[in-house]
Amino acid sequence: MSCVTLSDRRSAELFARAERLLPGGVNSPVRAMRAIGRDPIFVTAGAGAELTDVDGNAYVDYVCSWGPLIAGHAHPRVVEAVTAAAARGTSFGAPTAAEVEIAAAIADRVPGAEMVRMVNSGTEAAMSAIRLARAATGREKLLKFAGGYHGHVDGLLADAGSGLATAGIPASPGVPAAQAAATVIVPWNDRDAVAAALAEHEVAAILAEPYPANMGLVPPAGARGATGGPDGEPFLAFLREQAGRNGALLVFDEVISGFRVGRGGAQEREGVTPDLTVLGKVIGGGLPAAAYAGRTELMERVAPAGDVYQAGTLSGNPLATAAGLATLELLDGDAYARLELVARQLAEGLRSAAADAGVAVHVSHAPGLLTVFFHDGPVASYADARAADTDRFGAFCRAMLDRGVYLPAAQFEAWFPSLAHTDEQLDRTLAAAAEAFAEVAP
Ligand SMILES: *Cc1c(COP(=O)(O)O)cnc(C)c1O
Secondary structure, three states: OOOOOOOOHHHHHHHHHHHHHOHHHOOOHHHHOHHHOOOOOOEEEEEEOEEEEOOOOEEEEOOHHHOOOOOOEOOHHHHHHHHHHHHHOOOOOOOOHHHHHHHHHHHHHOOOOOEEEEEOOHHHHHHHHHHHHHHHHOOOEEEEEOOOOOOOOHHHOOOOOOHHHHHOOOOOOOOOHHHHHOEEEEOOOOHHHHHHHHHHOOEEEEEEOOOOOOOOOOOOOOOOOOEOOOOOOOHHHHHHHHHHHOOOEEEEEOOOOOOOOOOOHHHHHHOOOOOEEEEOHHHHOOOOOEEEEEOHHHHOOEOOOOOEOOOOOOOOOHHHHHHHHHHHHHOOHHHHHHHHHHHHHHHHHHHHHHHHHOOOOEEEEEOOEEEEEOOOOOOOOHHHHHOOOHHHHHHHHHHHHHOOEEOOOOOOOOEOOOOOOOHHHHHHHHHHHHHHHHHHOO
């Protein structure tokens, strides 16, 4: 494998125009690649695990739309389902059979989901779930974890992961002070901090990504289904017990982990059932769909069954529902075994390639997810993640792009290997990584 200098003339031209028309030239911040010191690549097409850009370069893609494309780009079954749905009409604003089917498919898989409401984005699902939690408990405050990301909901932007972590934005301007003050933030995996916060504040909900992946993947202590987190008593079971004891709901944001780390998500792998679950990404199969779900008596508070208002013109949209159902149908036992194997092989290969080059890394992984932290030592919290060497990460990421491997261009994100990644592509990735680690070695 050798480093070819790829042409990026057309991407550069498009980006110059885009910067005049879109803030930062993009419609979502992490796409901009600022964190790794380069301009973004404009994509024309994807097939399986391969992306093609406007200059004709091809890449092995580990972003996969940041999670939705668990079956890869343009999977024939998904394309067929969406095409057939489009031909029957794109939206009705009236119930369809597919909405009943997708709700049943979610309830069948996710332990905490008895009743489901479909929405259009993970942000909307998280916002709606916390409204319901506040209504059900009669409390206003929320407990969230530093480095956790739950979409760009006003009250949840403080100390959030994902693009805010990458851009170093601790709290967004434009959020009312009262909204920010209603959010209590504690360090991930810190039992004492959780207990102290709950003693001081009556909270409506403990809101957590059970496998946080927006500060890079930082598994909960004592995880059974993910590696790279701290040892010790299981942190998720502790959260379950603390929520129950303090009259708070436990809300798991499984927008990334749902249907990815296992059929029933992280809650099933870890054997901890939340009161409410937030879902997104995979459930839309690459189209805009998300959901919140929970026990029947809680979900029956949502209008029109109950008085907690939430609505959406395109919610349960026929194309998104068709893509989501087609994607779920591909996710059988063999699929999860493959997602587990692929993540493990990449994690082990990357760890040993880094060691050979003398680069200190901490690699965490779960089925279909992994993060390489450029950090010497354990990563158990957002503070640990932030101690990573982001300059070296950026150089590594650019070196991988030069070798045709497209990684999330941010240290505080996870790689998303899919069912479409072939053994040959994995080998090529590890060969590129060996060279890239050598290039960035101290
Ligand atoms: C992506 C993400 C969201 C937000 O979903 P959008 O569809 O981007 O609004 C919420 N929570 C988690 C855990 C996510 O990873």
